[in-house]
Amino acid sequence: MNKGRYFEEISDAIVNLEEGRAVELAERAITGDMDVLEVIEKGFGTAINKIGKLWETGEYFLPELMLGGTIVQRAMDVLLPRLKAQGKAATFGKVLVATIEGDIHSIGKNIVATMLSANGFEVVDLGVDVPVERIIAQAIEQDVDAIGVSALLTTTMPGQKALVEAMVTKGVRDKFKVFLGGAAVNAEWVKHCGADGYAENAIDAVKLIKEALRGSSKGGK
């Protein structure tokens, strides 16, 4: 098989949002006993970057990003077990995401989670209405690199500050980067909470976390 042609096919399938073809191409990597890490990086990684570029140039919008991201996740479901069996990891890092206790809004968090996982992060999604104690316990137990915590309701935003404070109290603040999400979150709030950052949108969130974890992640890269 011509590898260059194969990677291009993957790219085409993702950019054209063809789920069936993308999964089929992933399965071909398994049956053909290919280097799965290379397939992920040069095939699916390149493809998701292309979608990101199309978003930046204004050709693609959020639905294309989300559907493209979801299709990459489906392909990864096929590839990752094999990779694990080979004792390798293909991740920029492991990120825990959750909506803070008292809030059941999930859309913003879900967009970020999809984009992160499509861009090569391992995502642990604890869902909505999650107490601070559980976030910290899970972050430790699952040995994540970063925590992304969302709060849409202004009444629940203090939970973001409480999370950072509880991390300091437990002596684990330095172990994880903390990023905040929610419509009312801004730079001033991040500083007030003592968190590590926030982003204006899901694409910038991926860039932000990639940059923050560069060289420090426990995941491998």
Added chain:
Amino acid sequence: MGNDARKSSVARPRYRLLDDGQIERIHATTLKILEETGVRVADPEGIRVLEEAGCAVEKEDIVRIPRGVVEACIESAPSRIDIYDRKGEPAMVLEGRNSYFGLGTDLPTTVDLETGEARRSVLQDVVNAARVADFCPNIDFIASFALPGDVPTNTMYVECFKAEVENSTKPIFFTAAGKDDLEYIARMARAVAGGMEALRQKPFLIHYSEPVAPLTHSKGAVDKLLFCAENGIPICYIPTVLLGASGPVTLAGGITQANAEALSGIVMHQLKKGGAPIVSGWAVVPLDMKSMTYCYGSPEVRLTNAAFADIYHHYEIPCWGIVGTDSHVLDQQAAMEHAFAELLAAMDGANLIHDVGYLGQGLLGSPASIVMCDEIVSYIRRFMKGFEISEETLALDLIDKNSPLKAPQANFLAERHTLKHFRTEIWRPAVCNRDMPDAWRKKGGKTYGQRVVEKAREILKHHSPASLDPGVVKVLAAIVGEARTGLEGKKFNA
């Protein structure tokens, strides 16, 4: 010509989006969602009232509501809600196509009136908004406007309510974190009104709360909904659907899902206390698929607002309205979006039009923006008044008298008829420019945006709202003190 020459009529602008068949189709689809798909109710008391009325409950909290129950509750919800001011004087009759305009709540950032910089909102911004709105003749009700970052989070709504009631006599549209702080606010309202029964008779406040799309009533939201039903506090219970994100991207699908959320709220509320006052509607809003933001100033919001106005006029239940701009400053975009939104909300016949003065996707406030909108609403009110067609206003005799044949140097200016009618027929702006170019330059050549800032500063300097009885002020301070202790460390339900 069948027109009776002596008859008088009024030519009035009106607008209707949905025809009867379209309303019926959306209603029927809504009933199907409620009856077959079901909604999630994350509150035991909410489930209890629904179950008792014959609704089926599955998987603990998924409730299916039969058509008959929904229709009975639409019937039992009042079609008229009388809202009073702080002094107990009639202020708003939420009914039919009556439109009232007022502020929105909880803006975390404020454009400082002195520096022009955007900064974190503080309690003084709540005070400022109340005082400016108290002065503005076309602002009918107030709200916190700002979300104060300088008071403890758990008591911020209690502190806001106190600041509002002490700085304006106008009715108050307010939020609360949960039932616990809502109880303190209700106590304050009773102290102001002169007891529980007086407040029930003459409510001067409307609580705002919301379910979460898709099709979910959170525990916190139901708690507040049922508390208001029991206590006769009017409530505005409004779902928000983000088109393409928390509901279908198509407007018809988005509003139908939102209607299921709104109606299931009305059902719980009416089952708890039949005839209790509730204002309905929805915010069905596009998510900008590029910037990923919530678009207040979009044409789709005007269409979805028009749709609920038509449907809730049909249900004969008062409805709210939502306005605001996505601009972050008082620029041309702000003026355009404020004006379109407020005009179309009035044309819709929405009753309780809120978020007047909102900037920056519902994140930013400015007292000057309230002043800008006060004048826009003044313009709209003149427009909506239309004009009378009668013998007197047709003025045939006057036209004849001043015709070239009878009066070669015709001049209507010195006519009694002109003197009698010009003040009511012709609107005059308070801030908009009508000067000739040189006169405008002589006065400093200022833009509308600059003039509303100056006017807002003047209002804050000179306007003193009617003060509250010192005895009541003391009681309010005591309740806030209790709330600070009582709510410390409290976790509100999602």
